[in-house]
Amino acid sequence: MKRGKFISVEGIEGVGKSTNIEVLVQRIEAAGHKVLTTREPGGTPIAEDIRDILTHRGEEPVPEIAEVLLMFAARSFNVNNVIIPALEAGTWVVCDRFTDSSRAYQGGGRGIPMETIDRLADWVHGDTWPDLTLLLDAPVEIGLERAGKRGAPDRFEQERHDFFQRVRECYLQIAAREPTRFVVIDTTRDIDEVKADVAALTDQLLSE
Numbered sequence: 001m002k003r004g005k006f007i008s009v010e011g012i013e014g015v016g017k018s019t020n021i022e023v024l025v026q027r028i029e030a031a032g033h034k035v036l037t038t039r040e041p042g043g044t045p046i047a048e049d050i051r052d053i054l055t056h057r058g059e060e061p062v063p064e065i066a067e068v069l070l071m072f073a074a075r076s077f078n079v080n081n082v083i084i085p086a087l088e089a090g091t092w093v094v095c096d097r098f099t100d101s102s103r104a105y106q107g108g109g110r111g112i113p114m115e116t117i118d119r120l121a122d123w124v125h126g127d128t129w130p131d132l133t134l135l136l137d138a139p140v141e142i143g144l145e146r147a148g149k150r151g152a153p154d155r156f157e158q159e160r161h162d163f164f165q166r167v168r169e170c171y172l173q174i175a176a177r178e179p180t181r182f183v184v185i186d187t188t189r190d191i192d193e194v195k196a197d198v199a200a201l202t203d204q205l206l207s208e
C-alpha cells in the first residue's frame with residue numbers, strides 16, 4: 001500500500017485555513033484518493049477534550065509550559081491514533097495546524113525556546129512531518145477582522161495584536177528555513193485567486 005501524503009495548513013486566525021482545506025480535500029478526492037481531515041489541537045476524542053482545556057476562558061491561568069505540553073499531549077493522540085494509521089492505510093491527511101503552530105504560537109508568541117519545542121516535536125512525532133505545509137499569510141488586522149465576524153473569541157483569539165504579529169513573523173521565518181516543505185500563500189488576494197493557487201499546488205503534489 002502506497003503511503004498517503006500528509007499536508008498541514010498553517011497561519012494566524014482568520015487567514016483562510018478552513019476555506020482552503022475544503023479546496024485541498026475536493027481536489028485530492030477528485031484524483032481518487034481517500035482523504036481525512038483533522039485539526040490541532042484536537043482530532044481524537046481525548047485530544048478534543050485537551051482542546052477545550054486550551055481554549056477555555058475560565059479563571060485559572062494556563063502557564064506557558066502547561067500550554068506547550070498540552071499541545072504536544074494532544075498531538076501525540078492525533079499522530080498515533082489518527083494521522084499515522086491513516087497514512088499507512090494509503091489515506092491522505094490534511095491537518096488544520098500542526099507542530100509549526102506550536103513553534104509560532106508557543107515559541108514566537110509566548111517565547112518558549114525553539115529548541116524546547118523542537119525537542120518535544122522529535123520526541124512526540126519523530127519523522128512524521130508534513131510532506132507539504134501551506135502557510136496562509138495575511139496581516140494581523142486582516143486575519144483578526146475576518147475571524148472576528150464569528151462568535152465570542154476563545155482564549156487565543158483574546159490575545160493582543162503584538163502577540164499575533166510575533167506569531168506571523170515567526171511563521172514566515174520557519175517557512176524561509178524549510179523552503180522545500182513550505183509554500184507561503186498571500187491570502188489578502190481575492191478568495192478565488194487564492195483557491196486557484198491551492199488547487200494548483202495540490203495537483204502538483206498529486207502528480208509527484
Ligand SMILES: Nc1ncnc2c1ncn2[C@@H]1O[C@H](COP(=O)(O)OP(=O)(O)OP(=O)(O)O)[C@@H](O)[C@H]1O
Binds near residue numbers: 192
Ligand atoms: N482570500 C479571502 N478574501 C476574503 N475573505 C476570505 C478569504 N479567505 C477566507 N475568507 C473569509 O474569511 C473568513 C475566515 O476564513 P477561515 O474560516 O477559512 O479562516 P481560518 O484560518 O480557518 O480561521 P481560524 O483560524 O479562526 O479557524 C471566512 O469568512 C472566509 O470566508
Ligand SMILES: [Mg+2]
Binds near residue numbers: 017018019
Ligand atoms: Mg478555521
